Amino acid sequence: MSTRTPEHVSSASQPDDDAVNRAKQEIQALVQEVVALSKSEIEETDFFAALLEKSISALAAIGGVVWTLEEGQPFKLQYQVNLQQTGLAASQAAQMQHAKLLGSIAQRGEPLLIPPHSGAGEGPEDAGAANPTEYLLVVAPIKTDRGVDGLVEIFQRVGARPTTQRGYLRFLVQMCEIAGEYLKTRRLRHFVTKQSLWEQLENFTASVHTRLDSRQTAFTIANEGRRLIGCDRVTVVLRKGSSYVVEAISGQDTFDKRSNVVRMLRNLATVVVRSGEDLWYTGDTQNLAPQVEKAVNEYVDESHTKQIAVLPIREHDPHADDKTRDRKRENMLGAIIIEQLVDSRAPDGLMQRVDVVRRHSATALTNAQSHEGLFLLPLWRLIGQSRVLVTARNLPKTILASIAIVAAVLAMWLFPWDFNVTADGKLQPEVRANVFAAVDGRITDVLVTEGQAVKKGELLAKQRSSPLEDQRAQLEGEIAANEQDYRSKRAQEGSLDKARTPEADLYDLQSQISQIETKAIALQKQFEILREQESRLNITSPIDGNIVTPKVQELLRDRTVGPGTKIMEIADMTQDWELELKVPEAKMGHVRAQLRELHAQDPKAQLEVTFILATNPDIEDKLAGRVIYIAPTAEAEGEKGNLVTMTVAFNQEELAKLGPEGVATEQAIAALKEHLKVGADVKAKIRCGRKPIGYVWFHELWEFIQSRILFRM
Numbered sequence: 001m002s003t004r005t006p007e008h009v010s011s012a013s014q015p016d017d018d019a020v021n022r023a024k025q026e027i028q029a030l031v032q033e034v035v036a037l038s039k040s041e042i043e044e045t046d047f048f049a050a051l052l053e054k055s056i057s058a059l060a061a062i063g064g065v066v067w068t069l070e071e072g073q074p075f076k077l078q079y080q081v082n083l084q085q086t087g088l089a090a091s092q093a094a095q096m097q098h099a100k101l102l103g104s105i106a107q108r109g110e111p112l113l114i115p116p117h118s119g120a121g122e123g124p125e126d127a128g129a130a131n132p133t134e135y136l137l138v139v140a141p142i143k144t145d146r147g148v149d150g151l152v153e154i155f156q157r158v159g160a161r162p163t164t165q166r167g168y169l170r171f172l173v174q175m176c177e178i179a180g181e182y183l184k185t186r187r188l189r190h191f192v193t194k195q196s197l198w199e200q201l202e203n204f205t206a207s208v209h210t211r212l213d214s215r216q217t218a219f220t221i222a223n224e225g226r227r228l229i230g231c232d233r234v235t236v237v238l239r240k241g242s243s244y245v246v247e248a249i250s251g252q253d254t255f256d257k258r259s260n261v262v263r264m265l266r267n268l269a270t271v272v273v274r275s276g277e278d279l280w281y282t283g284d285t286q287n288l289a290p291q292v293e294k295a296v297n298e299y300v301d302e303s304h305t306k307q308i309a310v311l312p313i314r315e316h317d318p319h320a321d322d323k324t325r326d327r328k329r330e331n332m333l334g335a336i337i338i339e340q341l342v343d344s345r346a347p348d349g350l351m352q353r354v355d356v357v358r359r360h361s362a363t364a365l366t367n368a369q370s371h372e373g374l375f376l377l378p379l380w381r382l383i384g385q386s387r388v389l390v391t392a393r394n395l396p397k398t399i400l401a402s403i404a405i406v407a408a409v410l411a412m413w414l415f416p417w418d419f420n421v422t423a424d425g426k427l428q429p430e431v432r433a434n435v436f437a438a439v440d441g442r443i444t445d446v447l448v449t450e451g452q453a454v455k456k457g458e459l460l461a462k463q464r465s466s467p468l469e470d471q472r473a474q475l476e477g478e479i480a481a482n483e484q485d486y487r488s489k490r491a492q493e494g495s496l497d498k499a500r501t502p503e504a505d506l507y508d509l510q511s512q513i514s515q516i517e518t519k520a521i522a523l524q525k526q527f528e529i530l531r532e533q534e535s536r537l538n539i540t541s542p543i544d545g546n547i548v549t550p551k552v553q554e555l556l557r558d559r560t561v562g563p564g565t566k567i568m569e570i571a572d573m574t575q576d577w578e579l580e581l582k583v584p585e586a587k588m589g590h591v592r593a594q595l596r597e598l599h600a601q602d603p604k605a606q607l608e609v610t611f612i613l614a615t616n617p618d619i620e621d622k623l624a625g626r627v628i629y630i631a632p633t634a635e636a637e638g639e640k641g642n643l644v645t646m647t648v649a650f651n652q653e654e655l656a657k658l659g660p661e662g663v664a665t666e667q668a669i670a671a672l673k674e675h676l677k678v679g680a681d682v683k684a685k686i687r688c689g690r691k692p693i694g695y696v697w698f699h700e701l702w703e704f705i706q707s708r709i710l711f712r713m
Helices: 006-038 044-059 092-108 162-208 214-229 260-275 290-303 350-372 377-385 395-414 466-495 503-535 552-556 585-601 652-658 666-675 693-710
Strands: 063-068 076-081 112-114 136-144 147-156 233-240 243-249 279-281 307-314 332-340 416-429 432-436 441-446 459-464 538-540 545-547 566-571 577-584 608-613 623-630 642-649 680-692
Touching (some): 006 044, 044 063, 092 136, 162 350, 214 233, 214 350, 243 332, 260 290, 260 307, 279 290, 395 693, 416 642, 441 552, 459 566, 466 503, 552 566, 577 585, 585 680
Antiparallel strands (some): 112 136, 233 243, 233 332, 307 332, 416 577, 441 459, 459 538, 545 566
16 A cells, blocks of 8 residues: 655645645636726626626626515516526426525525525425426525615536535625625615705706796796706796797706807797697707607708707696696796707606706796786885885875875776777778789780879780790691681582492481581680680770879789789779778787777668878878778788778868868869878878776776786686
8 A cells, every 4th residue: 555755645635735825816806896887986787797797707607687676566587697598497396496495595694505406495384395407506685774685696516525615605605795885885875866856956946936937937947947956057048028038047047049050949948838849859860840850850951969958938827737628728938948968868767857957847837927026016016025114204195195106096997087998900992993904925015104094994904925826826727727628528429429439428428528617606705705815915904094103104014924813903083082990909809899889879871981191191181081980800911910900981072181272172172182091091080979087098008908817827
């Protein structure tokens, strides 16, 4: 039997010791890497992936799983390596046994080694719990101050000595302790971040509700909102009447509202707010409406922003909830615009922060605009801030001034005054007519000039129509060909021997001649219609009068017109003249009320009108007339709004007031008519009875209060 000396033993065991030391160093390095990861701000999924992969590498295992556990929830697979090799997915029963095994270990809170096809223990909580796989399960819990937050499960090959298996378990326990510290640190960091967010939110809400001024509130939303959201820039756009204005930009006390960037941003906000839908742009515009897509592309090309969100702000109604709120009818206050200029990645919790800023901004702006809309707000502020009026020395003066003001107010509502509705109009001859083109064509000759006197039926202009010329040439050719056929058939009929020609041939020839004659009649009717259309190329005057269209030669020469196109206007300036007034629809209530009052006394009564000409603005030259016609409907006329047309007749002798001597002779009036300008501007007043002098002066203000304030209450 051979024996070994101590030297032999020492030399033989040296390589094994070196391998063990190297393995320990590698494992220690892996542990240090996991420790370093646990102290960083790595995401939870990435941390558990690194922990599991390094644990499997250190233990030379085939795979493993990290399970996380939330209170009241089943185990969640966080990360796995080679789980499919265990065969758990192939059997439902195996999965149930494995799930109960994990639950038993989590309930105990202790690490455990489970051999293949064996249970976790013999306690009542271990019923049905077992390892259904062919591998040794090394399981350790991840513990925090809340208890067990998860499990790390390693699938190890069988056959290792018990001491080695216990080493597996000690190593895994150490890794789970590191994971527990990572979770506690991450939770603590989350609490700190949440506390900071609550402080920012408290500062924002306290600041945004401090003032009742829309402009100051907009600056607060822009600057404090940017800090809370964590974006690069916040812009506030407010509604001013029917338009929208960029009111505040974060980080800028002043900015040029006429610059391209600000102008395009305002246009983008206007389009989005009118659509009523939120806009979130991250680079893709395929699903946007065409007008929104155009505005977005223009702004992004100019500003080079990475991300932009345009969020309409609606008026806050504290009495409406999400179910009863009608979003389409809510009053739009403006919009909040959020931009990422450098980084296209959205900050954590962006949507929640944006929602908070938007909700509080809507409330603050609603309150500010409601406060600013108070009637005579500057006066109430002045009265509230002024205490000198009620001091003992000034109290008598204050009382006397108050009595004077009350007396003046009473006088304004007790003393009557003439109430008139003003309107603009035009002076027009009663007999006038518009000349229209009857057919398509180009005007070649204009035979009249502005102011020229013409007779009814007199030629005014000539047209030329290429389609009619082509039609004439075609018809003339068809008529000539038809006549040639007719003569040919008649000659053929005359050359036949009727006694010898079969009756069928004679009948066929006569039928052809009859068809040619019928066609000739039809062509002649077409030619008559063509001549009638050609006659319309000569444009004639419908009445006796004068050409009142200015620069008619320059306007019409070589101009292509179609049927119904207005060519010129003719007026008989020797006949009576009248007024054509345009009364705003909002003032028609006073007019109709006065008309009803007059008809109650006399059904034939008419409204009285006084007017002056823009060419004779002297108040002494005012003329009087009466309303003879009121249009039943109003017509929209651009920025002027809806206007109702009225026709006013007046005694032609009134025109004598415009003459130098004021003599109402027929010769003087006829001379004045010749010098009147068709369409001259007129300022007219429609007499609507007598009203209190205060109402006469301030009725428009009172109507505004009725429609804009009292009606909404």
